[in-house]
Amino acid sequence: MDNLFATQRWFLLVVFLVTGFLLYLLGPILSPFLVGALLAYLTDPVADRLELAGFTRTTSVVIVFVILSTLLTLLILLFIPKLSHQIQVMVRQIPAVIALFEEKVIPAIQAYLGEDISFGDLSTLKQLITSHWQKTGDIMAQIAGGITRSGLAVVGWFANLLLIPVVTFYLLRDWDVMIEKIGYLLPRNIEPKVSLWAKESDEVLGSFIKGQLLVMFALGVVYALGLWMIGLDLALLLGMLAGLASIVPYMGFIVGIIASAVAAYMQFHDPIILLWVGAVFAVGQALEGMVLTPLLVGDKIGLHPVAVIFSIMAGGQLFGFVGVLIALPVAAVIMVFLRHLHDGYKKSHLYGSEALELADIPEPVLEQEKNDDEQR
Template sequence: MDDFVTSQRFFLLLVTLVSGYLLYLLGPILSPFLVGALLAYLTDPVADRLELAGVSRTNSVVIVFVFLITLSILLVLLLVPKLSHQVQVMILQVPSVIALFEDKALPAIQAYLGDDVSFGDLQSFKDLAASHWQKTGDIMAQVAAYITRSGLAIVGWLANLLLIPVVTFYLLRDWDVMIEKIGYLLPRNLEPTVSRWAKESDEVLGAFMKGQLLVMLVLGCVYAVGLWLIGLDLALLLGMLAGLASIVPYMGFIVGIIAAGIAAYLQFHDPMILLWVAAVFGVGQALEGMVLTPLLVGDKIGLHPVAVIFAIMAGGQLFGFVGVLIALPVAAVIMVFLRHLHHGYKNSHLYGTGMVKEITEDESLNVQDTEVNEQR
């Protein structure tokens, strides 16, 4: 029996290492497949609900797929031109931000900390930044010319882009079947444990990706609309930036209110506008705490904010863009694994459960003897 367990563990470890190595080698071509798998994972519950309503699986997938395609086209047609324009406006305002820091913030910092505080030669930094911004158009033109000359690069890029909807459709159609077949491939003695761990991982990942990502999207829209109502030119860009930063609790609020406050002051030159910016982000923060998070995320177990940051940075460092895509699913699985490992360690002889129990019993006897003596 011990030989069987050892052989099984060695086999599973070998499969894991080989799979990880293949993932590393195939990283450059995995992006469309991982994006398709992510979209299929996020939209599978919708297709399942349509099935429960009496719609066939294929028709359910077609409905979800058409909705995704329509939404993607609308986002490209409506948002991309506006975001491109606002990025250009933001770049033009960067020298004004540096001047604002030099004229307003730096004297206040020096008055508080002393005149010895210095941030270097800001004029040299402004000149260097301005020279690079002037070259931005030339750089983009060179990149566009290179892409135009490289027909193979265009073909590869278009192939990856077209693969995403194809992969999404087929994965979504066969998602439940694939999960069932994977369950059948697992060793029978490990299948209950692995299934339980997979369910827990799905709960963690679902709480984050199906809940927190919706919170990020809604907050981005709320911030963008609010900033647009007060007349800010960069409303859409800053609202989406704050929504994306909301992947970590309170980071979206902090990043958004600082960036929007600076942009609003530079545009209106009126300190009172900062109160309206604060009101927009205050409403968004209250909406997140009282409505969005309880409704969309609930009390499910999510990933710790530090774990989210570390997972994304580590995935990008190790595997590039593919690593960013798989960072959170892998982090969810590792989190579940560590929780069970911690539980097993606390119940093992390595932790000394029996010794702790004996000490606790001795301490309780001493407490009882003390109480009896006091009563006497």
């Protein structure tokens, strides 16, 4: 029996290493497949609910696919051009913001503290930005020109773009079947434990992607609408920026209210507008705490914000864009593995003599203590 376990461990280790090596080698062509897999994972629960409502799997997938395609098309056609324009407006305002900081904010700080404080040579930074901001408007033209000059690049770009919906459709249609077949491939003696780990990984990842990301998107929409209602030109850009920064608790509020306050003052030159900006973000925080987070995330324990940031940066550093796509699933699996490793360590003799007594404690008591620790 011990030889069997040792053989299985070596086999699984070899499979893991070969899979990682193939991901590294095939990284340049994996992007559309990973994006399609991510979209299929996110929309599979919707297709499952349509199946429960009486639709066939294919019909359910077609309905989900049409809705998803419509939303992505509207996003590209309506919001991307507006975001591009607002980025240009923001870049043009940076020198004026630096001048405001240099002429009013710094003297006010110095007068309050009663001594001179040096913030560096801001005039040089302002001149640098003023002389080079025009180049940002030519970036897309330069990229388009470079792509046009390379026929293979055009073909590859369009092929990847067209592959994403095709891969998404077929993966979504066969998602449940693939998961079931993967379960059948596992060795029978370890299949229950691996299935348990996979279920916990799905809960961790799902609570973040299907919960926290929805909260971030909803906050971005709330902030953008609120800033648009008070007349801010950069409402969409600043709202989405605040929503993205909400991946870290309170970071979206801090980043969003500071950037929006500066942009609003530069546009209106009226301190009263700052009160309206504060009201928008106060409403957003209230909605997040009382409605969005309880409704979309609940009491699930997902990935810690710091773990999310580190995993994305580490994945990008190691594997580029493909690493960014697989960072969160890998982080979820590692988190579940570490949790089980921690529980096993506390029940082992390595932790201490008291760990031996845990075997005599009823399982419901251990489960309650685990839930109490997670809530704390």
